[in-house]
Amino acid sequence: MNDAYKELLATCKSVISNPMAYVAEWKSRNPGKKAVGFLPTYVPLEPIYAAGGLPVGLWGSDIPVAVADAYIQQFTCSLVRSVTEEAFTGMYDGLDAVLFPPICDSLKLVGSSWDLNLSGKFLVEFANLPERLDGAAAGTYLEAELRRVSKRINGESIEDRHFPQAIALVNRLRESMAGFCTWRSAHPVPFADVAAILKAATVLHADEYRTLVDKVLSVASAPAEPVHAIPIVVTGLSCQLPHPEMMRCFDEAGLSVVADDLFLGLRGTPAVEENGNPYANIAKSYCKSAPMAIRHTEHAKRHEQILEQIERNRAKGIVFMVPKFCEPEWFDLRYLQEEIRQRRIPNIVLDFEEGLGATGSLQTRLSAFAETLSLR
Amino acid sequence: MSRMPLQATALTQKLMKEYYASCRESHARGRKVAWSTVMMPTEILLAADIDVLFPENQSATCGAKGLGPELSELAEAAGLSQETCSYVRCDLGIRKGGQSPWGGLPDPDIVFCATSSCTTVTKWYQDLRRFFSCEFAMVDMPFNFSGEITEHAENYIVEQLQGCIRQIEALTGKPYDYERLEEVVGLAQTAHEYWRKCLELGATNPSPITTTDILVNMGPIVCLRGTQAAIDVYETLYEELLERVRIGYVAAGQERFRLVWDNIPFWFALGSTVRRLSAHGAVLVGATYLYHWVRDVDPKDPLRTMGRAYSTAITMNQSIAHKITKIGNMLELYQADGLIIHSNRSCKPDSLGSLDLKRAIEDRLNIPVLMVDGDHTDSRAVSDAVVQTRMEAFIESLEQRKYGGLQLA
Ligand code: SF4
Ligand code: SF4
Numbered sequence: 001m002n003d004a005y006k007e008l009l010a011t012c013k014s015v016i017s018n019p020m021a022y023v024a025e026w027k028s029r030n031p032g033k034k035a036v037g038f039l040p041t042y043v044p045l046e047p048i049y050a051a052g053g054l055p056v057g058l059w060g061s062d063i064p065v066a067v068a069d070a071y072i073q074q075f076t077c078s079l080v081r082s083v084t085e086e087a088f089t090g091m092y093d094g095l096d097a098v099l100f101p102p103i104c105d106s107l108k109l110v111g112s113s114w115d116l117n118l119s120g121k122f123l124v125e126f127a128n129l130p131e132r133l134d135g136a137a138a139g140t141y142l143e144a145e146l147r148r149v150s151k152r153i154n155g156e157s158i159e160d161r162h163f164p165q166a167i168a169l170v171n172r173l174r175e176s177m178a179g180f181c182t183w184r185s186a187h188p189v190p191f192a193d194v195a196a197i198l199k200a201a202t203v204l205h206a207d208e209y210r211t212l213v214d215k216v217l218s219v220a221s222a223p224a225e226p227v228h229a230i231p232i233v234v235t236g237l238s239c240q241l242p243h244p245e246m247m248r249c250f251d252e253a254g255l256s257v258v259a260d261d262l263f264l265g266l267r268g269t270p271a272v273e274e275n276g277n278p279y280a281n282i283a284k285s286y287c288k289s290a291p292m293a294i295r296h297t298e299h300a301k302r303h304e305q306i307l308e309q310i311e312r313n314r315a316k317g318i319v320f321m322v323p324k325f326c327e328p329e330w331f332d333l334r335y336l337q338e339e340i341r342q343r344r345i346p347n348i349v350l351d352f353e354e355g356l357g358a359t360g361s362l363q364t365r366l367s368a369f370a371e372t373l374s375l376r
Numbered sequence: 377m378s379r380m381p382l383q384a385t386a387l388t389q390k391l392m393k394e395y396y397a398s399c400r401e402s403h404a405r406g407r408k409v410a411w412s413t414v415m416m417p418t419e420i421l422l423a424a425d426i427d428v429l430f431p432e433n434q435s436a437t438c439g440a441k442g443l444g445p446e447l448s449e450l451a452e453a454a455g456l457s458q459e460t461c462s463y464v465r466c467d468l469g470i471r472k473g474g475q476s477p478w479g480g481l482p483d484p485d486i487v488f489c490a491t492s493s494c495t496t497v498t499k500w501y502q503d504l505r506r507f508f509s510c511e512f513a514m515v516d517m518p519f520n521f522s523g524e525i526t527e528h529a530e531n532y533i534v535e536q537l538q539g540c541i542r543q544i545e546a547l548t549g550k551p552y553d554y555e556r557l558e559e560v561v562g563l564a565q566t567a568h569e570y571w572r573k574c575l576e577l578g579a580t581n582p583s584p585i586t587t588t589d590i591l592v593n594m595g596p597i598v599c600l601r602g603t604q605a606a607i608d609v610y611e612t613l614y615e616e617l618l619e620r621v622r623i624g625y626v627a628a629g630q631e632r633f634r635l636v637w638d639n640i641p642f643w644f645a646l647g648s649t650v651r652r653l654s655a656h657g658a659v660l661v662g663a664t665y666l667y668h669w670v671r672d673v674d675p676k677d678p679l680r681t682m683g684r685a686y687s688t689a690i691t692m693n694q695s696i697a698h699k700i701t702k703i704g705n706m707l708e709l710y711q712a713d714g715l716i717i718h719s720n721r722s723c724k725p726d727s728l729g730s731l732d733l734k735r736a737i738e739d740r741l742n743i744p745v746l747m748v749d750g751d752h753t754d755s756r757a758v759s760d761a762v763v764q765t766r767m768e769a770f771i772e773s774l775e776q777r778k779y780g781g782l783q784l785a
Binding site for chain 1: 454455456457459460461491494495496498499500502503506514516518519521526527528529531532535536539693695696697719721724725727728729730731732
């Protein structure tokens with residue numbers, strides 16, 4: 001791999017190993033500017049960038065959960081519990097605000113609990129995204145909601161004229177991620193690295209991220225060494241960005257992840273028009289979002305998207321990584337599996353919980369799956 | 377005092393039985409049937425002469441008949457995870473050939489869901505659409521994080537209700553009758569008012585009615601508000617309660633402790649829960665669940681007032697802070713000695729936030745709170761022995777607190 005890639009990977013790994021250290025460092029370089037945390041899968045980042053702020057994805061970690069148990073029951077997904085643990089133990093005190101997208105019942109109520117208990121430390125707000133993306137009403141509603149949210153986090157000072165630059169910045173961030181994902185299919189790299197690089201896109205300032213990725217994409221690298229790993233597609237993680245080392249299980253099992261839905265919230269929305277009413281333009285893009293368990297779309301079907309990924313990448317199978325206690329994903333699983341089985345595509349369902357402790361069983365199941373695929 | 381039977385209960389039973397029978401008959405004759413979630417303003421359907429049935433009610437009845445586990449198992453065998461709401465699993469279990477206490481519901485021509493219940497209903501109703509190849513209508517009701525509905529959320533809901541009306545017109549092939557809607561909403565409001573007054577009288581200390589007796593009379597307010605028949609039931613109930621209060625009738629015989637229940641009951645163990653508590657002189661005098669149907673709608677502005685009214689309920693689709701205030705007020709109204717919170721793993725929207733609620737009620741109102749883990753229909757997820765032990769310990773602590781315990785004797 002070229003040096004640019006090594007630099008990208010090293011920076012990404014270091015940033016995600018301690019995102020709040022990066023936030024502190026960024027804030028010291030940008031006095032008076034706000035760092036705004038956001039919960040999965042994504043909230044529109046443009047209003048944050050328009051005010052010169054830094055959006056920071058909060059994905060939790062594998063720290064043991066203790067304090068959070070006094071605020072939220074254990075029948076919630078590991079992400080919700082782990083971010084709550086970090087928030088209530090003061091790890092996010094360096095943030096100025098946190099935005100919740102109330103995409104599932106857990107995030108609605110957990111956000112409300114943070115609001116009740118932590119609003120003395122930072123502003124807790126909801127970016128109250130519509131659940132449905134069809135019809136004009138959702139777009140009109142979202143436009144007004146984005147205006148409200150922008151005002152709440154930025155005050156009155158942010159005007160429409162501050163937006164075009166922020167919109168362009170986020171569009172470039174999307175492009176960088178897409179560019180990296182295309183590059184990675186031609187240059188197979190471990191999935192653990194892919195996960196690290198995609199996760200860092202939610203923490204690093206979009207400008208810095210783009211510079212690093214562009215360097216990788218612009219260097220003509222030697223053709224990749226032939227890979228013997230079995231190509232597969234992974235789905236179910238649009239709302240989780242697991243510890244990259246957990247994802248090494250795929251690599252160790254000899255599986256090559258050729259398509260995934262990590263951070264699909266941002267990756268799955270089309271570029272936003274730069275001119276015109278910024279709020280309306282962002283809403284328009286959001287309503288064209290790729291299908292995900294937590295969105296009701298009429299324009300796209302999730303199984304079609306997965307089948308297309310399988311076909312395009314000649315994948316041999318599909319891994320459903322379903323977060324434990326995530327009702328939206330468990331509901332989708334039933335119908336997705338029906339569609340996939342009808343087409344006789346090999347698949348496996350893995351209960352997903354954040355935490356390196358779970359790596360062992362993940363590894364065993366993935367290796368067994370790889371073996372059945374190699375026999376076909 | 378001898379037990380006074382409630383005339384209203386007989387009326388409710390007759391009304392509901394006739395309603396289900398007539399739905400089945402008129403569906404056979406080609407009248408349209410809708411399935412709906414309970415937080416949907418179904419007045420818009422009644423006004424179009426569409427029969428409305430509620431899978432949630434059917435599932436609750438399955439729970440009460442102890443069918444939760446076997447229906448859930450059928451659903452799980454059909455690929456639906458045990459981590460989903462057990463109401464949905466009961467419904468899928470029936471669709472997969474399981475036994476329904478009602479002999480099943482007539483197939484829907486259209487399904488309606490409103491997200492003020494939960495995000496689960498969207499997934500559930502999408503599955504119904506696939507299963508029945510029928511029309512699908514939804515009303516997305518954004519989370520009221522500040523307790524108050526925002527203006528744009530209200531407009532959003534109104535626009536969606538207008539969209540639903542267009543779907544209804546397409547289904548019935550008739551232009552929508554807005555005058556009839558006003559009439560239905562007017563009737564619904566009268567039913568709401570009686571329902572509220574019944575609950576208020578029910579809060580009298582000592583209680584003229586048990587919570588179980590109110591629960592068995594919920595059918596009309598859930599399914600048939602907007603009809604004169606529902607009003608008749610609650611007018612009767614109200615008169616009966618007035619009389620009971622006048623003569624000082626105490627429904628439970630004795631009330632050493634007045635308790636309020638939060639969250640959906642254990643449907644499969646409602647009777648045994650009440651018996652267990654009453655063995656210690658503890659009475660369930662109120663339940664937050666009943667207040668989901670305390671609403672205000674206005675026939676002069678039906679869509680907007682329904683949009684506002686249905687986008688929230690006492691414990692649903694709104695901030696924990698507001699939930700705390702509302703439940704706190706309710707506990708004071710009932711002069712409650714304690715609150716039992718059912719932490720229901722099948723219903724996250726009604727259960728998450730309970731730890732904050734418990735702390736606030738104990739600290740601010742100084743009212744003891746017991747939190748028990750459970751599930752509303754799937755009894756496999758509930759440990760009866762643990763529930764029993766915890767309830768006994770709770771009542772013992774209330775005994776100490778209120779009467780100084782046994783050491784006084
Ligand atoms: S993984 Fe599922 S349950 Fe967890 S926050 Fe995301 S949508 Fe909610
Ligand atoms: S999750 Fe709760 S609100 Fe939603 S359908 Fe189930 S019981 Fe009803």
